[in-house]
Amino acid sequence: MEGALRVESARSPAGSPGAPSRVTLQAVAHRYLARQGEVAALGRTDLQVNTGEFVTLVGPSGCGKSTLLNLIAGFLVPTEGEVLVDGEVVTGPSPDRGVVFQQANLYPWMSVRDNVALGPRLRGVGKAERRTAADELLALVGLEEFGNARPYELSGGMQQRCQIARVLANDPDVLLLDEPFGALDAITREHLQMQLHRIWLRSRKTAVFITHSVEEAVFLGTRVIVMGARPGRIVFDERPPFRPEARTPELRATPAFVAWRERVSAVLRGT
Numbered sequence: 285m286e287g288a289l290r291v292e293s294a295r296s297p298a299g300s301p302g303a304p305s306r307v308t309l310q311a312v313a314h315r316y317l318a319r320q321g322e323v324a325a326l327g328r329t330d331l332q333v334n335t336g337e338f339v340t341l342v343g344p345s346g347c348g349k350s351t352l353l354n355l356i357a358g359f360l361v362p363t364e365g366e367v368l369v370d371g372e373v374v375t376g377p378s379p380d381r382g383v384v385f386q387q388a389n390l391y392p393w394m395s396v397r398d399n400v401a402l403g404p405r406l407r408g409v410g411k412a413e414r415r416t417a418a419d420e421l422l423a424l425v426g427l428e429e430f431g432n433a434r435p436y437e438l439s440g441g442m443q444q445r446c447q448i449a450r451v452l453a454n455d456p457d458v459l460l461l462d463e464p465f466g467a468l469d470a471i472t473r474e475h476l477q478m479q480l481h482r483i484w485l486r487s488r489k490t491a492v493f494i495t496h497s498v499e500e501a502v503f504l505g506t507r508v509i510v511m512g513a514r515p516g517r518i519v520f521d522e523r524p525p526f527r528p529e530a531r532t533p534e535l536r537a538t539p540a541f542v543a544w545r546e547r548v549s550a551v552l553r554g555t
């Protein structure tokens with residue numbers, strides 16, 4: 285697994301102050317031209333995400349979370365300012381920025397394994413090598429038995445895990461996740477949070493993760509950002525004091541965790 289997933293922790297500890305900024309928004313604003321006129325989706329925003337940080341983003345519906353993520357992904361070009369990744373201006377999508385949406389978009393005519401191996405195949409990686417890499421990633425997300433299955437034979441949670449494996453196969457520098465667990469039941473969701481957290485612990489990938497669940501945001505985030513609406517803006521940006529290794533299911537019931545969750549909820553209610 286270590287072969288396919290580059291481990292960054294040795295070079296730069298997660299979100300340490302002074303670590304180089306991986307994702308930078310410089311005075312970024314975004315407006316859409318809609319039928320009913322201009323929509324100011326994101327007000328002027330500055331943001332630096334350090335290498336290895338896991339940033340979670342919560343905010344009311346329509347406050348510009350997806351817009352911000354799509355700007356980093358390169359699906360949108362900001363109407364003002366610049367988005368930089370590792371100092372380079374983002375001008376379009378790249379496999380270096382892996383995106384996971386609420387609904388998995390796996391190719392139904394390909395096996396689960398071939399879906400995961402797609403990125404490496406497009407990069408010209410040989411068949412044996414990409415099969416090994418895909419199987420390692422499927423094991424990482426607990427789908428080792430399902431390499432030969434078709435996506436429609438998987439449950440929603442399994443499809444999301446496959447989607448995450450497919451994105452990881454590109455060994456992206458940045459993971460961008462837009463409500464990846466939003467369509468799942470509570471138990472599956474907690475299970476996948478734990479799995480994603482373990483994957484992140486091993487790889488320390490820089491991540492931006494959007495969710496409507498404050499609990500999920502505080503559990504997964506090394507940094508929690510709350511956005512407010514009209515125009516979309518950052519109203520809260522802090523690092524929960526829980527060590528990554530301490531993020532176990534038991535953490536959720538501790539007074540410190542509950543207090544943090546309530547604090548973020550209060551901010552959210554005030555937006």
Ligand SMILES: Nc1ncnc2c1ncn2[C@@H]1O[C@H](COP(=O)(O)OP(=O)(O)OP(=O)(O)O)[C@@H](O)[C@H]1O
Nearest residue numbers: 316317318323325344345346347348349350351352
């Ligand atoms: N393609 C588009 N054209 C016009 N307006 C858009 C477009 N996409 C989003 N918007 C508007 O921009 C604002 C921000 O939308 P965005 O999708 O970023 O919100 P969000 O925070 O992700 O919401 P949700 O939590 O519901 O997913 C909203 O007012 C929305 O109506």
Ligand SMILES: [Mg+2]
Nearest residue numbers: 349350351462
């Ligand atoms: Mg959204």
